[in-house]
Amino acid sequence: xxxxxxxxxxxxxxxxxxxxxxxxxxxxxxxxxxxxxxxxxxxxxxxxxxxxxxxxxxxxxxxxxxxxxxxxxxxxxxxxxxxxxxxxxxxxxxxxxxxxxxxxxxxxxxxxxxxxxxxxxxxxxxxxxxxxxxxxxxxxxxxxxxxxxxxxxxxxxxxxxxxxxxxxxxxxxxxxxxxxxxxxxxxxxxxxxxxxxxxxxxxxxxxxxxxxxxxxxxxxxxxxxxxxxxxxxxxxxxxxxxxxxxxxxxxxxxxxxxxxxxxxxxxxxxxxxxxxxxxxxxxxxxxxxxxxxxxxxxxxxxxxxxxxxxxxxxxxxxxxxxxxxxxxxxxxxxxxxxxxxxxxxxxxxxxxxxxxxxxxxxxxxxxxxxxxxxxxxxxxxxxxxxxxxxxxxxxxxxxxxxxxxxxxxxxxxxxxxxxxxxxxxxxxxxxxxxxxxxxxxxxxxxxxxxxxxxxxxx
Numbered sequence: 014x015x016x017x018x019x020x021x022x023x024x025x026x027x028x029x030x031x032x033x034x035x036x037x038x039x040x041x042x043x044x045x046x047x048x049x050x051x052x053x054x055x056x057x058x059x060x061x062x063x064x065x066x067x068x069x070x071x072x073x074x075x076x077x078x079x080x081x082x083x084x085x086x087x088x089x090x091x092x093x094x095x096x097x098x099x100x101x102x103x104x105x106x107x108x109x110x111x112x113x114x115x116x117x118x119x120x121x122x123x124x125x126x127x128x129x130x131x132x133x134x135x136x137x138x139x140x141x142x143x144x145x146x147x148x149x150x151x152x153x154x155x156x157x158x159x160x161x162x163x164x165x166x167x168x169x170x171x172x173x174x175x176x177x178x179x180x181x182x183x184x185x186x187x188x189x190x191x192x193x194x195x196x197x198x199x200x201x202x203x204x205x206x207x208x209x210x211x212x213x214x215x216x217x218x219x220x221x222x223x224x225x226x227x228x229x230x231x232x233x234x235x236x237x238x239x240x241x242x243x244x245x246x247x248x249x250x251x252x253x254x255x256x257x258x259x260x261x262x263x264x265x266x267x268x269x270x271x272x273x274x275x276x277x278x279x280x281x282x283x284x285x286x287x288x289x290x291x292x293x294x295x296x297x298x299x300x301x302x303x304x305x306x307x308x309x310x311x312x313x314x315x316x317x318x319x320x321x322x323x324x325x326x327x328x329x330x331x332x333x334x335x336x337x338x339x340x341x342x343x344x345x346x347x348x349x350x351x352x353x354x355x356x357x358x359x360x361x362x363x364x365x366x367x368x369x370x371x372x373x374x375x376x377x378x379x380x381x382x383x384x385x386x387x388x389x390x391x392x393x394x395x396x397x398x399x400x401x402x403x404x405x406x407x408x409x410x411x412x413x414x415x416x417x418x419x420x421x422x423x424x425x426x427x428x429x430x431x432x433x434x435x436x437x438x439x440x441x442x443x444x445x446x447x448x449x450x451x452x453x454x455x456x457x458x459x460x461x462x463x464x465x466x467x468x469x470x471x
Contacts, residue, residue, distance in 0.1 A: 022307050022308075022425075023355065023425065023444065024307070024425050024426035024443050024444070025307075025309060025312075025425050025426075026312050026356070026424035026425040026426070026427045027355075027356055027424060027425065027465070027467075028077075028338055028356055028424050028465050028467075029312050029313055029315060029424055029427060030052055030054070030071050030079050030295070030312070030313040031309065031311060031312040031313065032054075032056055032058075032069050032081070033081065033309075034061070034308050034309050035056070035057050035058055035059060035060055035061050035308070035309060035310070036055075036056060036057035036060065036061050036062055036063055036064075036309075036310050036311060037054050037055065037069065037297070037309075037310065037311035037312065037313070038054070038055040038056075038063065038282065038297050038299070038311050039054065039100045039228060039281075039282035039284070039297050040052060040053070040054050040282065040283070040284040040295040040296065040297060040313050041054055041055065041068060041100050041101055041102065041103075041112075041114065041284060042101060042102045042103030042112055042114075042284070043103075043284050043285070043286035043293065043295060044103040044104075044105075044110060044286065045286065045288070046105075046110055046138065046140060047138040048074060048138065049072045049073065049074055049138055049139075050072060050074070050075075050076060050286075051070065051071075051072045051103070051140060052070070052071050052072070052073075052079075052295065052313065053068045053069065053070050053085055053086075053103065053112070054068065054071075054313065055067075055068070055069075055099065055100065055297075056068065056069030056084065058084060060305075061304060061305055061307060061308055062304045062305060062310070063304070065088075065097070066088070066097035066098060066099055067084050067085075067086060067087050067088065067097075067098055068084065068085040068086035068098050068112070068114070069081075069084060069085070070082040070083070070084065070085040070140070072139060072140070075334055075337060075468075076332050076334035076335070076337075077334055077335060077337040077338050077468050078337075078467075082139055082141050083141055085112070085130075085140070085141075085143050086098040086112065086114065086130055086143055086145065089145055089147075091119075092116070092118075092145065092147065093116040093118050093126050093128055093147075093148070093149045094114075094116030094117065094118070094126075094128055094145065095117075095118050095119045096117040096118055096119055096120075097116075097117045098114055098115075098116065098128075099114060099115035099116070099125060099164060099165070100114065100115055100164065100165040100227075100228055100282065101113045101114030101115055101127075101128075101166050101167075102114075102166060102167050102168050102284070104168045104175075104198070106131070108135055109131050109132060109135050110131070110132040110135060110140055111129055111130070111131050111132070112129065112130045112131075112143065113127060113128070113129055113150075113166045113168055113177065113195075113198070114127075114128055114129075114130070114166065115127065115128070115164040115165055115166065116128035116149060124153050124154060124160070124161070124162070124163045125153075125163055125164040125165075126149035126151060126152050126153060127149055127150050127151035127166050127177075127179070127201065128145060128146065128149050128150070129145070129146045129150055129198065129199070130143045130144060130146065131143065131144050131146070132144075146199075150195075150198070150199055150200070150201050151166075151179075151193070151201045154181065154191070155191070155203040158181075158183065158191075158206075159183055159184040159185070160181050160182070160183055160184075160191075161182055161183065161184050162180070162181055162182030162224075162225040162227075162246070163179060163180075163181050163191075164179070164180055164227065165179065165227050165229065166178070166179050166193075167179075167228070167229055167230050167231065168195060168198075169231050169232070169287070171260060171264065172262055174196050175195055175198070176192060176193065176194060176195060176196075176204070176264065177192070177193040177195045177201065178190050178191065178193075178207060178229040178230075178231060179191045179193065179229070180225065180226045180227045180228060180229050180243070180244075181225065181226065182224050182225025182226070182246065183209075186221075186224045187209050187210050187211060187224075188209065188210045188224060188225045188226040188245070188246070189206050189207075189208065189209035189210065189226060190206070190207045190208050190209070190226055190229045190241070190243065191203065191205075191206060191207065192204045192205050192206065192207040192264060204264065205264075207229075207241075207264065207266055208241065208256075208266050208268070210223065210226075212268060214256055214268035214269060214270065215254075215256060215268060215271065217271070218254055218255075218256060218270075218271030218272050218273075219245060219254045219271070222245070222247050222251065223246055223247050223251060224246060224247055224248065225246040226243040226244065226245065226246065227243070227244040227245075227246050227250075227282065228242075228243070228244040228282045228283070228284070229241065229242065229243050230242040230243075230283065230284065230285040230294075231260070231266075232285045232287045232292040232319075233260075233287065233292075234292070234320050234321045235290070235291075235320065236320075236321060236323075238257055238258065238259065238321045238325075239257070239258060239259060239260040239266065240255055240256070240257050240292075240319065240321060240327070241255065241256045241257075241258070241268070242254070242255050242274060242283055242285065242294075243255075243256075244281055244282050244283070250281045250282070250299075252273060252274075252275075252278075252280075252281070253273065253274035253275055253280060253281060253282075253283060253296070254271060254272065254274055255271055255272065255273075255274045255327050256268040256270070256271035257269060257270050257271065257321050257325045257326075257327070258270075258325075269325050270324070270325030270326060272326070272327070274296075274327065274437075275296065275437045275438065275439050276407055276409050276436055276437065276438045277393075277407065277428075277437070277438040277439035277440045278301070278400075278439075278440060279298045279299055279301055279440050279441045280296045280297070280298055280314065280437075280439035281296060281297050281298075281299065282297045283295060283296040283297075284296075285319070291318050291320070292318070292320070293316050293317065293318060293319075293332060294316070294317045294318075294319045294329075295313045295314055295315075295316055295317075296313070296314045296439065297311060297312075297313060297314075298311070298312050298313070298314055298427055298439055298441060299311055299441075300441065301400050301440075301441040301443070302441075302443060312427055314427070314429055314439060315332070315335060315422050315424075315429055316331070316332040316334070316335070317329050317330065317331060317332065317437070318330050318331070318332055318333075326435055327435070327436075328434050328435065329431065329434060329435070329436070329437050330420075330434045331420065331422060331431060335358065335422070337468055338358070338463075338465045338466065338467075338468065339358065339464075339465070339466070340463055340464040340465075340466045343461050343462055343463050344462050344463065344464050345359075345452060345460055345462040346460065346461055346462075347460060348454040348455060348457070348458045348460050349453075349454065349456075350451065350452065350453050351451070351452045351462070352450065352452075353371065353372075353423075353451060353462075354450070354464040354465070355424075355450070356423060356424040356425065356464065356465035357421075357422075357423050357462055357463060357464050358420070358462070358465060359420070359421045359423070359452070359460070359461070359462040359463075360418065360419070360420045360421075360459075360460070360461050360462070361382075361418070361419050361420075361421075361454060361458050361460050362416055362417070362418045362459040362460075363384040363386055363416065363417050363418075363457070363458045363459075364386060364415060364416050364457065365386065365387075365457055366383070366384070366385050366386075366387075367383070367384045367454065367455050367457065368381055368382075368383050368384075368453075368454075368455050369381060369382040369383075369384070369419070369421075369452070369453070369454050369458075370451070370452065370453040370454075371421065371423070371428075371450070371451075371452060372398070372442065372444065372448055372449070372450060372451070373448065373449045373451050374397050374398075374445070374447070374448055374449075375445075375447040375448070376397070378396070378397035379397075379453075380394070380395045380397070380398060380442065381393075381394045382394075382419055382421070384417045384419060385417070386413065386414055386415060386416055386417035387413055388413060389410055389411045389412050389413035389414070389417070390408055390409065390410055390411075391408070391409045391411070391417065391419055391432045391436075391438075392406050392407065392408045392409075393406060393407045393409075393430060393438055393440065394406040395440065395442060398442050398443070407438055407440075409432050409436045409438060411432055411433050411435045411436060412435075417432075417433065418432075418433055419431065419432055419433075424465065426441045426442055426443050426444070427439075427441060428440045428441070428442050
């Protein structure tokens with residue numbers, strides 16, 4: 014099934030990965046196999062609420078055209094994942110795609126176990142059938158650390174050996190990332206704490222609000238630097254952060270810079286696919302409305318290429334394959350006024366202060382993006398489209414320059430803004446029936462906009 018099928022709900026994104034109905038949250042196990050990209054995700058197949066967690070599954074040959082597959086992982090009655098198949102990753106284990114994931118048993122004590130499931134037929138490019146192992150490879154957190162949160166394994170390679178991270182939180186409120194030696198994927202051995210919230214760079218980047226670090230991801234950049242990504246948990250999902258630094262032979266991570274991974278309020282639990290020449294990232298964008306308001310909830314963001322600037326700041330841009338979704342001709346090529354489609358890819362470059370309006374209410378209020386190259390700021394103001402949290406404008410700071418560029422990927426209610434190649438803002442905006450999608454850009458800016466259309470191949 015093509016994910017670009019017209020949705021019944023006008024708020025539903027058409028070109029991003031989400032199930033046809035019901036609940037979705039964290040992306041899991043992005044993986045490339047036999048020429049296809051595979052994305053798994055937390056999924057309740059029975060209702061648009063966070064419960065009954067399975068692994069949903071979609072795949073693509075090109076990051077633009079996605080197809081649904083049957084559910085990959087289902088809780089096993091009486092098994093270690095009876096209360097849910099929660100977040101994890103997928104790796105190639107000697108030619109067999111293997112999922113390492115968090116299992117929660119019927120007692121649901123709050124502490125997960127690390128479980129494995131293997132592709133039943135590695136020769137199947139769709140990877141439709143999976144077989145869980147009956148016993149966890151890690152039954153719980155290591156002794157002596159007073160861990161009260163333990164979940165979300167992520168397997169990576171370093172110096173020719175396989176290792177894993179697990180997100181954790183401690184009884185004293187300190188978040189951490191635990192390290193395991195798992196060169197033999199069926200034999201995990203605790204190797205210490207990779208990093209915790211007392212690290213000076215982490216404390217400077219994230220503060221002390223988080224009590225646990227979820228969904229840790231670690232990837233290498235082309236420059237040889239490493240990036241550690243964590244989702245900041247403070248009793249509920251809060252936001253996401255990154256640290257850049259070096260990983261030595263002894264698996265010590267030395268952080269030198271860090272910050273928020275995304276400056277919006279609707280981005281969490283990103284998952285990374287390490288490719289030979291780049292790293293790709295997807296995040297979960299939750300609903301900024303009550304659960305159950307529609308027959309679906311949750312969507313994955315567009316794939317992002319993530320790297321590091323020389324100053325240690327994150328570099329983030331949409332994957333270039335997304336150009337395959339562009340219509341044959343742009344709908345706008347100059348500043349001024351134009352009607353906006355429901356899904357589009359818009360780039361605005363400014364050498365002076367510029368205001369971009371993307372949505373207008375019946376009262377005349379506007380959703381705006383203000384660019385100020387001299388100050389190095391981009392401000393998203395969505396004050397007339399309220400939400401439960403404070404509706405203050407979001408301000409992103411980048412180094413001042415002669416020109417500032419913002420790229421907006423909009424798909425239904427999903428708004429993803431990319432500021433130069435240094436910051437992103439992910440927000441959900443639910444249009445009202447009398448709102449008008451209209452672009453207005455002040456003169457002096459460069460503008461190019463493309464409607465998103467279904468890919469012509471499949």
